Amino acid sequence: MIVVLRDIDYEQLKEQITTDDRIIVWSCNDCTKYCDLGGRKNLNALADALEKDGYNVIHRELIGVGCQPPLIRLRSQHPATKDIFGSASVIVVLSCTDGFLKTQRVFKKQKVIQIGVSVGLGAYSKKEGMRLVIPMDGIGLEPSIEGYSLDEVAKKLGKKSGPLV
């Protein structure tokens, strides 16, 4: 699975949107969920927080695997979702970097906001959660069979881990 951290926090996200925006909160339900950044729980928590703060969240979308172009395109074309995506001005994406870039490519008319950043491959267990075991080249970490906790990696890389809210 991809290990997904983030560069921004909730306050920094709010700086990128306005109360006039028609916002869709979008999340991958695979790797990003296992990194406790996305998934249904975190998708709803973020959407609820934005609504509470006066933002216009028009839709919440959970996508099984957020890096699969056919699944992303389906949202832009399917009769059930086409209109709502067409009417959005902002899509906040809780996915890995690849998922974000592919979502941005499909929804060209909307401002697509990146939250997740990929840093390598991880191994997951319920007991320990996600741990980075195979880092991306160039981030300054060696592979580790035991792995690094996401907090450790975030601290090392100057990033953040876990949910936005």
Place this chain on the structure above:
Amino acid sequence: MVCAVEAIPYEKIKSQFTQGERVSIVTCNTCTRSQEAGGAKLMEEMSELLVKDVGIEVVEEIVLTTGCNADYYDQANPRDDVDKILCLGCWAGWTVIKRKFPDIPVIAGVRTLGIPELSEMKAVVPPKEIEG
């Protein structure tokens, strides 16, 4: 796709086994299957070839829904009375097996190419025990 992989050539895998070894084969049914480097069908073919060509004894074949989920591997109740384990999963999956069985050689049958980001491929660092 979550991570990009390619199958290691059969001759190279074959050269790492010797006659009579008791072997467990573990494969992932997600990334490696969809890229034809793993999955149940390929594992069965690999198993048959290694038995025929090398004379190993395949004592166990395990297909994991996701090879990088340690809980799935634990739930498969893998045997520890083997000489070697052949991993037909990505390097993250390889670490899951190696962590559970640090004293058993785990042969990587798949090479992890990296993490795709649109048309770019971000390379990852191979574990020292694996030839990149």
